[in-house]
Amino acid sequence: MDFVELIKAIILGLVEGLTEFAPVSSTGHMILVDDMWLKSTEFLGQYAANTFKIVIQLGSILAVVIVFKDRFIDLLGLNRIFNKKGEVYNREHLKLTHIIVGLIPAGVLGLLFEDYIDENLFTTKTVLIGLLIGAFFMIAADLLRSKNPKVVSVDQITYKQAFSVGLIQCLSLWPGFSRSGATISGGVLVGMNHRTASDFTFIMAVPIMAGASFLSLIKNWEYFTLDALPFFIVGFISAFVFALISIRFFLKLINKVKLIPFAIYRIILVIVIYFLYF
Secondary structure, three states: OOHHHHHHHHHHHHHHHHHOOOOOOHHHHHHHHHHHHHOOHHHHOHHHHHHHHHHOHHHHHHHHHHHOHHHHHHHOOOOOOEOOOOOEOOOOOOOHHHHHHHHHHHHHHHHHHHHHHHHHOOOHHHHHHHHHHHHHHHHHHHHHOOOOOOEOOHHHOOHHHHHHHHHHHHHHHOOOOOHHHHHHHHHHHOOEOHHHHHHHHHHHHHHHHHHHHHHHHHHOHHHOOOOOHHHHHHHHHHHHHHHHHHHHHHHHHHHHHOOHHHHHHHHHHHHHHHHHHO
């Protein structure tokens, strides 16, 4: 694998890392950039290229784990059970079961339709459709949201709210719709502020993205070669570095700007790509 191809891996990792946790669809951006410019399918093959777009998300996942490390320690029960006075720590807080409840709907549908999605929906046309419909959904969420949201911390999320966000997350199975766009919008619609919805979205992302990546790796293992390994490693590292930067920036920004600016960007992107590509 030559130097030019490794540069392509860095670019795709950059696109993944910068867009994974903004509600603009990282998968959609990678498909657009790859189909229109980088053409990774020409040297990786279709199945390996699709898997690469999923696997480098592991770099983004690692960045989330680092940013939310204290929260994950708490969720896994690795923190101290007793406080300084030796009393049981029993306040209401986000539990692992909240995450599981939120993951069930998309997890079930993802397993049922994984082959269909891989074979039919990873195209520029379907991504543009997802970007556009997702943009209008985000605008609707901002317009319909409560002006004084009661849920201002993930520790206040109920199981009903977690499941509702999980149902809305199913929309993101369509490439381009954006998982974070769907779940942040869903969180806002069920009474969370934007920062809380974003925190919950990022925490939920770790198991579902890790699961999808590992399943894709196992399923498409036969398409990997040692020649392609540097491409995957470089893409992973690139995605991790840029995701680490973008997560911290996004979490500081989201409560101020809300969702509509991201939706407008998506609509403009669809118009530009439509006239350039078609």
